[in-house]
Amino acid sequence: MTFIEEILREQLGLSADLAALLIVFGGVLVVATGGLLTPIITIWLERKVAARFQDRIGPNRVGPLGLLQTIADVLKLLSKEQITPRDADKVVFFLAPILMVVSVVTMFAVIPFSPLAIGADLSIGILYAIAVSSLGTIAILMGGWGSNNKYALLGAFRVIAQLLSYEVPMILALLVPVLLAGTMSMQGITEAQANIWFVFFVPVAAVVFFISSTAEVGRQPFDLLEAESEIVAGYNIEYSGMQFAMFYLGEWLHAVVICLLTAILFLGGWQGPLVNADNVIGPILGMVYLIAKTTLLYFVHMWIRFTVPRLRIDHLMAFNWKFLVPLSVFNMLIVAFIWKLFPAPEEPGFVAELPRALGVLVGNIALVAVTLSLLQGYATRERQKVEGLVDETLYDPRAPRVAASATD
Amino acid sequence: MELNEWVFVGAFLAIAWTFPLAPILANYFLAPSRPSRIKRDTYECGVETVGDTWVQFKVQYYLYALIFLVFDVEMVLLFPWAVAYNELGMFAFLAGGVFILLLLEGLVYAWRKGALEWS
Amino acid sequence: MGDVVFAIAFWVFTLLTLGGGLAVVTVRNLFHAALFLLVSLFGVAGLFVLLVAPFLAAIQVLVYMGAIGILIIFAIMLTRGMMRLEHPFNSQAVAGGAVALLVFVGLVLVVTPLADEIGLAEVNIPAEIIEEDDPADVDYETVSEMGRVIADRNGFVLPFELASILLTAAMIGAIVVAREDEA
Numbered sequence: 001m002t003f004i005e006e007i008l009r010e011q012l013g014l015s016a017d018l019a020a021l022l023i024v025f026g027g028v029l030v031v032a033t034g035g036l037l038t039p040i041i042t043i044w045l046e047r048k049v050a051a052r053f054q055d056r057i058g059p060n061r062v063g064p065l066g067l068l069q070t071i072a073d074v075l076k077l078l079s080k081e082q083i084t085p086r087d088a089d090k091v092v093f094f095l096a097p098i099l100m101v102v103s104v105v106t107m108f109a110v111i112p113f114s115p116l117a118i119g120a121d122l123s124i125g126i127l128y129a130i131a132v133s134s135l136g137t138i139a140i141l142m143g144g145w146g147s148n149n150k151y152a153l154l155g156a157f158r159v160i161a162q163l164l165s166y167e168v169p170m171i172l173a174l175l176v177p178v179l180l181a182g183t184m185s186m187q188g189i190t191e192a193q194a195n196i197w198f199v200f201f202v203p204v205a206a207v208v209f210f211i212s213s214t215a216e217v218g219r220q221p222f223d224l225l226e227a228e229s230e231i232v233a234g235y236n237i238e239y240s241g242m243q244f245a246m247f248y249l250g251e252w253l254h255a256v257v258i259c260l261l262t263a264i265l266f267l268g269g270w271q272g273p274l275v276n277a278d279n280v281i282g283p284i285l286g287m288v289y290l291i292a293k294t295t296l297l298y299f300v301h302m303w304i305r306f307t308v309p310r311l312r313i314d315h316l317m318a319f320n321w322k323f324l325v326p327l328s329v330f331n332m333l334i335v336a337f338i339w340k341l342f343p344a345p346e347e348p349g350f351v352a353e354l355p356r357a358l359g360v361l362v363g364n365i366a367l368v369a370v371t372l373s374l375l376q377g378y379a380t381r382e383r384q385k386v387e388g389l390v391d392e393t394l395y396d397p398r399a400p401r402v403a404a405s406a407t408d
Numbered sequence: 409m410e411l412n413e414w415v416f417v418g419a420f421l422a423i424a425w426t427f428p429l430a431p432i433l434a435n436y437f438l439a440p441s442r443p444s445r446i447k448r449d450t451y452e453c454g455v456e457t458v459g460d461t462w463v464q465f466k467v468q469y470y471l472y473a474l475i476f477l478v479f480d481v482e483m484v485l486l487f488p489w490a491v492a493y494n495e496l497g498m499f500a501f502l503a504g505g506v507f508i509l510l511l512l513e514g515l516v517y518a519w520r521k522g523a524l525e526w527s
Numbered sequence: 528m529g530d531v532v533f534a535i536a537f538w539v540f541t542l543l544t545l546g547g548g549l550a551v552v553t554v555r556n557l558f559h560a561a562l563f564l565l566v567s568l569f570g571v572a573g574l575f576v577l578l579v580a581p582f583l584a585a586i587q588v589l590v591y592m593g594a595i596g597i598l599i600i601f602a603i604m605l606t607r608g609m610m611r612l613e614h615p616f617n618s619q620a621v622a623g624g625a626v627a628l629l630v631f632v633g634l635v636l637v638v639t640p641l642a643d644e645i646g647l648a649e650v651n652i653p654a655e656i657i658e659e660d661d662p663a664d665v666d667y668e669t670v671s672e673m674g675r676v677i678a679d680r681n682g683f684v685l686p687f688e689l690a691s692i693l694l695t696a697a698m699i700g701a702i703v704v705a706r707e708d709e710a
Binding site for chain 1: 413414415416417419420421423424425427428429431432434435436438439440441442443445447448449450468469472473475476479480483486487490491492493494495497498500501504505508509512515518519524525526
């Protein structure tokens with residue numbers, strides 16, 4: 001930053017204020033454009049990967065390997081008429097897709113790409129990201145309401161119930177890295193993972209965060225809002241052309257952002273061998289590491305997307321409130337407790353931090369073991385219930401129907 | 409010095425909305441516009457729209473939103489606790505633990521009362 | 528430049544807050560009123576940032592806009608026929624206005640030095656508080672300090688726990704009210 005400022009001031013003779021202003025706006029443009037362009041690649045990537053999962057070839061006509069497919073799609077959408085329904089609440093209808101994209105793009109402002117490259121290193125960084133993304137809920141509600149369409153409004157209500165519910169385990173899981181790092185700054189959380197990445201000793205929090213943020217994006221297996229094969233598109237049913245594309249863009253960007261956030265919070269962000277702020281190559285290398293980790297997570301994301309079937313809405317809610325929320329609460333308590341049992345290492349270092357990390361890891365493993373055994377017991381009871389139901393009602397009409405009423 | 413960082417965020421917010429606006433406007437100028445009465449009808453699976461869009465919604469949605477709100481406030485209060493946790497003693501764990509277990513009690517109540525069932 | 532940016536930001540957020548608030552009470556469409564309320568709340572969040580309280584700003588957006596705003600809209604949707612109000616004023620308009628005015632005057636007297644200046648009341652604020660801080664110098668790390676205080680035996684640990692009890696009570700109460708068939 002200072003390097004560019006010097007050029008602006010000394011070579012071009014600008015005043016200090018103007019130079020600072022130009023740098024701010026230039027930074028915003030670079031970060032936002034970079035963020036907005038990622039879906040061009042990820043949409044192609046995802047279509048290719050989906051095709052491989054489903055034993056197809058995927059896009060292969062437009063450009064080499066079909067790389068230009070997304071651009072062709074954008075051009076097609078640009079030529080489509082944007083229809084606003086007669087009865088729509090026109091201003092709200094118009095603003096909804098814009099707010100949707102804004103709510104996701106502004107999250108890029110606090111993403112640390114390397115030790116030096118970060119838009120704004122806020123002291124409340126991660127809370128800022130969560131707060132901004134919660135504005136997307138309002139955009140969905142505006143879209144559903146503005147369309148003046150029963151299905152759109154119903155779809156919006158369903159989505160919001162889902163988004164609100166899954167925000168609870170997401171934030172609870174997020175408290176764990178904040179607690180371990182002792183800061184909410186994204187750069188601070190990354191720096192706290194210099195020796196051991198958080199995912200290695202708080203895997204439960206990492207997995208809960210990844211699952212619930214996948215639900216926040218509303219993708220398979222949590223894509224009840226869309227469910228292309230079952231219901232009409234949901235809250236965005238009345239949208240067409242670029243306005244529809246903006247909702248789509250918001251979703252795809254959000255998918256990238258949650259992978260970025262998971263990489264930063266749990267996989268050490270830009271941390272990796274040979275990264276430090278002092279040499280020239282360090283910052284660039286950090287960016288490469290972060291993108292590599294994000295891509296890896298994005299692949300996992302796609303993997304889940306194309307292999308796990310869609311959940312039913314009551315299962316979706318039960319999974320959140322009766323499984324993820326209690327799990328993340330107990331996880332946080334266990335991590336906090338064990339973290340306090342071990343004294344803080346005198347100075348940072350892999351060996352010094354190892355005992356405490358191992359202790360927390362053991363706690364995590366114990367939690368998983370208990371959870372699995374509870375789940376096994378639950379599954380056994382459910383199975384016996386179903387089997388019992390079949391036996392009693394089919395073969396013995398006088399048998400008490402306790403099992404049937406006990407299914408709730 | 410953090411105000412400088414916030415200047416960046418403010419600039420970001422001020423500029424961000426032009427990014428989605430630009431393609432929408434471009435679309436508006438590029439694409440043909442031939443509105444017709446039927447095209448601008450509300451699309452409800454091809455069936456004529458019946459009645460008001462304002463159908464009364466289930467109280468269930470409201471209940472989820474309420475439970476979420478309570479958890480949201482709770483978690484926001486836990487953030488300062490988590491940030492300061494490294495500098496505090498075992499008493500801090502007790503404070504936070506009691507705080508969150510009290511709320512878990514509310515969740516258990518909701519669970520037992522069936523407020524979490526989707527019907 | 529800092530001062531200019533600060534001033535512009537202050538006026539933008541003030542305009543959002545007051546304009547949004549005014550629109551809430553004047554707009555006929557209930558849904559639009561709720562959206563204007565969110566605009567107003569966003570303005571308040573911006574003012575919090577200018578007051579060097581970023582944590583409160585985040586709470587403002589996360590809790591007030593993201594949760595309470597949605598809750599208000601849900602509540603509007605639950606009430607049928609509230610949409611077409613013929614008269615924006617009801618019989619309690621005068622009383623409501625009087626209460627609002629009283630609260631406003633009270634707030635002005637308590638939080639601003641205006642009362643002292645016009646001689647209505649004598650406010651003894653220590654000089655070091657009145658002294659204006661440059662926002663660039665203020666420490667933004669207020670969050671960890673807050674964390675230390677709420678988990679301190681001699682600090683605010685009791686209010687902290689009471690907040691949890693209050694929230695639990697609110698949740699239980701909401702469930703009881705919403706599911707009156709089982710209560």
